[in-house]
Amino acid sequence: MEVKERIGEWFEHFHANPEVSLKEFKTTAKLVEILSGMGVEHKTFEDVTGVVAEIGEGDEIIAVRADIDALWQEVGGVFKANHSCGHDANIAMVLGALTYLKTEDLGGRIRFIFQPAEEQGNGAVSMIERGAVDGVSHLFGVHLRPIEEIPFGKITPAIHHGAAVFLEGKITGVDAHGARPHQGKNVIDPLFAINHFLKTIYFSPYEAYSVKLTKMQAGGDSVNIIPGSATFALDARAQSNAVLNELMERITEGILAVGQMYGVEIKTEWTDYTPAAEVSKESVEIARTGILETVGEEGLAPAVITSGSDDFHFYTIHRPELKATMIGIGADLQPGLHHPDMTFNYEALDVGARVLAATLKKAILLNKK
Template sequence: MEFEQLREFRRELHRNPEPAFAEIGTAARIERAIAGLPVAVLTGKAAQDLSGVVDYPLPETLDRWEADAIAAGAVPERARYFRENGTAQVVDLEGSRPGPRWGLRVDIDALPMSESTEPDHFPAAQGFAATNGAMHACGHDAHATIGVGLLHRLADHDFAGSLRVLFQPAEEGVRGAQTMIDAGVADGIDRMLAVHMSGGLPVGAVVGSFTGGMATRKLKVNFDGLASHAAGAPEAGRNALLAASMSALAIMAVPRFSSADTRLNVGTLVAGDGVNIVPSSAVITCEARATDDVVVDELVDRIRSIVAGTAAAQGVDAEVAVMGQSATLTPDDELIDRIVGAATAQPGVLDVIRTQTLAGSDDANLLIRHVQARGGQGAYIMIGASSPGPHHSATFDIAEDAIGVGIDLLESVIRSR
């Protein structure tokens, strides 16, 4: 694909963003964009195991996004397939000579937020801003485009080994990578890469790999009590809202650790039925993060203890479920050296930064660590994208030249001997 085609593909994805596990039209567009290439494609249960997903989108939610995908041009049969079987795709391309199996994770989901309509916002000015209540506010449209472009670029087979591109749903909330790991698609990879746009870096800047980052667990806690008349028989009720509220306050009061940087947050609390009813149900969502994997597990253990204690105090039942997770990242120096060497030789790369600390969490780290645990190597490349607004904001955007930088770099990394 020529750059103009890639740019139009990116804009089509940007115009039609879809949230986690509902990337139905996105998956159909990716499938269409790689049609005719000499690749093998895994979809459905072969690409991801959805059996362990907590809070998978409701049928009516998937119905909405399926209808939107068809209205925007997806073939109805393919939209229905991805709606029913999941949106992950794993694409294999063989090289012409022996060598390692490369893996590349590119995420495809958008955020549940509205995009700026201001005339100085480039997608709005050019007519490809999203209007459906979701937004590619973290560059995943560009990541998916890089994955498609790299497959086209390497379709001549002139490289050693093979390439497996993982088009991953549900990175936001760190929920999708584990479903692909559980399907076994990362088991045979020797060198695992991920790529991400960095809005805070200028076009032409490349980071050989993120390091560190925050391990995280995203938790959902259900409290199940007993309703009663709040005036006539308050003693007969079991107040789930009070248990949830006590838990929320106690979670935020968990001591911080001297050995790691930690974060705790209670994001939502939904409870009750009416002002005169003792609340019989409540749900909170919360997250724990830490720069140490052992510490984040300790934080989760403390949250579980808090929930058990407050549930017992109010006489309600409670259940804690992990909705999403990620780990810290220690990339491999040998692979970073290869990336830095390739970047230094690229005409479009003006600044090469060997490593940079990751401030947030990304479940590509799970894929990289999975490969490393089996003797492979991994790194997480950052591409400068010159965004006018911060990540996850209504004014986020990427300079489209950054897509070409990313494809050129990855091609060089994989082709180099």
């Protein structure tokens, strides 16, 4: 069977059997089955899903990462696991690259990291803690891109993801009868104050950032009760880690001031922080060379800058010496990532696998010089 056909079969399997973060048990088992069938050395972990495989020999180690988890979302009126972010495609492309390379004399080692829990934002850290990037000099990622960014046939050597974080909060005031508002502390007032405050946060117009409330819950079925309890959540994003850190500080200070002003208790917790991309120029140039070698000048796309985020960038936050970039594969993907009915041109799978293989091989050759 040709490699292209095998890549297609792998994609179909993982697409039909999605699993959510840290529950990728069958996905891990299937990866082990595939790698064992290829005779590729690999290891799993007792306390977390995911697989790390390696081919080649030598001191130099280059790595590539594929995320393996699916989203939990409503599809056709039913909530279920769904690969609407394209991780099934990422798995298939990385397996394809491994297949193209495993019989070659590489002159170094290539590590394949099949990472769990990207959607939860903590899968990369779990792999770092288990030695997945120990000794690695260059790290590459891969991801399908929406048609609005790049079309099928185009490939970018770098995706500049933004940083993102969520805040969840609870406001505790005092319930009261609607006829006696002076006896209570209405939590709806500080909720609106928080929303207004967020709109007063400004940075330089040359910086990309956003913050907005995404959830507000207060009160019950009775409309004559002043609610004394509320919950809320907000989404904060920035194109740089420095701006997001300052944004978080301002939000924390502002919400504290709102609580003091209204005399209510506001407890908050930051969750699911994902850092912005720290992209290596050297790795970008290697990926660019791999793209040109595979699809030519007409297939090379400029770097993509997106407010979306990816936990791939925890690798460089925790290991600053890593030279990393994520390659973006144009696939006519639409309506968009995370849409329950997302679809794309499957021809992109083999193209992505061949670009990855060329990039990884080039990285070893350049690193040995």
